[in-house]
Amino acid sequence: MKVAILKYNAGNVFSVLHALKRIGVDAAVTDDPTYLRSADRVIFPGVGEASTAMGYLREHGLDELIKSLTQPVLGICIGMQLLCRHSEEGNTPCIGIFDVPVRRFDNSAAPDMKIPHMGWNTIEAAPGKLIDARSAAGYLYFVHSFYAPVCEHTIATCNYITPFSAALHKDNFYATQFHPEKSGSVGETILKNFITL
Amino acid sequence: MLARRIIPCLDVKDGTTVKGVNFVNFKNAGDPVALGKRYCDEGADELVFLDITASHEKRGTFIDMVRRVAENVSIPFTVGGGISSVHDVGRLLEAGADKVSVNSAALRRPELIDEIARHFGNQVCVLAIDAHCINGKWTCYLNGGRIPTGRSLFEWAREGQERGAGEILFTSMDHDGVKQGFACDALCELSSQIHIPLIASGGCGAREHFLDAFALGHADAALAASVFHFNEVEIPALKQYLHHAGIPVRL
Numbered sequence: 001m002k003v004a005i006l007k008y009n010a011g012n013v014f015s016v017l018h019a020l021k022r023i024g025v026d027a028a029v030t031d032d033p034t035y036l037r038s039a040d041r042v043i044f045p046g047v048g049e050a051s052t053a054m055g056y057l058r059e060h061g062l063d064e065l066i067k068s069l070t071q072p073v074l075g076i077c078i079g080m081q082l083l084c085r086h087s088e089e090g091n092t093p094c095i096g097i098f099d100v101p102v103r104r105f106d107n108s109a110a111p112d113m114k115i116p117h118m119g120w121n122t123i124e125a126a127p128g129k130l131i132d133a134r135s136a137a138g139y140l141y142f143v144h145s146f147y148a149p150v151c152e153h154t155i156a157t158c159n160y161i162t163p164f165s166a167a168l169h170k171d172n173f174y175a176t177q178f179h180p181e182k183s184g185s186v187g188e189t190i191l192k193n194f195i196t197l
Numbered sequence: 198m199l200a201r202r203i204i205p206c207l208d209v210k211d212g213t214t215v216k217g218v219n220f221v222n223f224k225n226a227g228d229p230v231a232l233g234k235r236y237c238d239e240g241a242d243e244l245v246f247l248d249i250t251a252s253h254e255k256r257g258t259f260i261d262m263v264r265r266v267a268e269n270v271s272i273p274f275t276v277g278g279g280i281s282s283v284h285d286v287g288r289l290l291e292a293g294a295d296k297v298s299v300n301s302a303a304l305r306r307p308e309l310i311d312e313i314a315r316h317f318g319n320q321v322c323v324l325a326i327d328a329h330c331i332n333g334k335w336t337c338y339l340n341g342g343r344i345p346t347g348r349s350l351f352e353w354a355r356e357g358q359e360r361g362a363g364e365i366l367f368t369s370m371d372h373d374g375v376k377q378g379f380a381c382d383a384l385c386e387l388s389s390q391i392h393i394p395l396i397a398s399g400g401c402g403a404r405e406h407f408l409d410a411f412a413l414g415h416a417d418a419a420l421a422a423s424v425f426h427f428n429e430v431e432i433p434a435l436k437q438y439l440h441h442a443g444i445p446v447r448l
Contacts, residue, residue, distance in 0.1 A: 012290065012295065014267065014291060014292070014293050015267060015293055015295065018267050018268050018293055019271060021268065022268075022271060047290075047295070047317065047318055047320065047321065048317060048318050049315070049316075049317075049318050052315075052316075078318075107392065111392065114392055114393055114394045114395075114417060115392060115393065116319060116320050116363055116393070116394070117199070118320060118363070118364065118394050118417075119199050119200060119201075119202050119242065119394070119417065119418070120199070120200040120202070120242055120447040121198070121199045121200065122198065139200060139447040141272070141273060143273070143295075143320045143363075144320070145319065145320070160199060179273075181271075182271065182272060182273045182295065183271070183272075184237070184271045184272055185271065187271065188271060
């Protein structure tokens with residue numbers, strides 16, 4: 001099993017590497033197109049700002065590369081948002097696997113709801129291959145100020161200010177708004193599920 | 198529902214966890230990596246590692262320890278102490294830290310917050326504020342509570358938020374180490390003035406104090422050190438207690 005973690009200018013790529021190590025999976029952090037194309041699994045992680053990250057991906061031709069991948073791909077947090085059509089963060093056109101716009105949380109109707117949405121929250125998901133029943137009942141770690149609305153690709157929802165997509169799935173593309181690599185044993189199970197899809 | 202967070206803080210000096218009484222006398226509380234992993238396994242929601250003497254002694258940050266923590270814990274952790282540039286932040290994130298906290302360097306040069314937020318996103322930047330209440334006025338202090346700045350806690354927290362901080366970590370120097378509870382009135386006031394998450398710090402001596410920080414102080418998270426290091430409060434029992442008191446926690 002060859003697992004590649006996409007290396008780009010967003011933080012936390014190494015957190016994913018460490019998390020995979022803890023579940024006994026060796027992965028390579030790389031931006032080499034040949035390696036990424038030949039990998040059995042590709043993880044597209046990230047913590048960062050959408051326009052900066054997207055600019056980097058474009059400059060290095062990685063946006064087109066990601067689009068062309070046919071093996072299971074997992075986008076995490078900003079990785080998930082960049083797989084969407086457009087992000088309000090920096091008014092950024094994104095990769096467009098998921099035909100949904102990423103919006104900024106608006107707490108004007110509920111000013112006591114803090115932004116970013118930061119911390120451990122519950123989700124609602126029909127048990128599936130990525131998110132099994134036990135994981136769906138657990139807490140997951142979120143940290144984000146932008147969200148993908150619930151759409152046809154939504155496989156898990158979370159409710160904070162408004163219901164939003166906690167996870168998306170379309171064809172070989174999977175994505176989570178939460179950080180499985182930072183979500184304790186529940187997150188490690190979800191990563192394992194992705195590896196064994 | 199979003200859970201309130203319990204955050205053990207590991208103050209680190211020369212690779213060892215320490216906790217001072219009012220930041221001066223230190224008691225050894227063990228190896229930071231082993232301790233961090235233990236807290237993670239016990240149900241801590243996040244960890245903070247502060248190199249508490251870094252800015253005073255002009256020491257750099259502790260990349261190797263950060264890397265070992267990242268390898269061993271599966272929950273988010275923040276690293277602070279001596280961070281004064283985007284370059285410092287990049288190295289820490291690359292070593293596996295999720296967030297960084299800035300304190301003295303940001304007070305000296307507030308643009309640091311803007312720079313971190315722009316490069317790495319708001320959520321990476323935790324603005325730590327040490328404050329004393331003097332004649333009823335909360336004032337910010339530099340270098341682990343050693344140097345007064347004359348700046349108001351509330352005004353600085355709001356400015357930090359506007360500049361792009363993702364969270365405020367407020368330590369009451371008056372309460373820190375005294376174990377009589379958090380500065381709940383100041384927390385409540387601060388929470389009402391900002392729209393980013395607020396972490397309560399300083400003064401925790403018993404599980405009731407956590408409840409007060411959430412119920413009275415409206416904090417989003419509560420941080421403590423010695424009560425955890427010396428087993429005076431155990432995290433699983435604390436969470437059960439909070440749960441039964443109606444506070445949403447991750448069980």
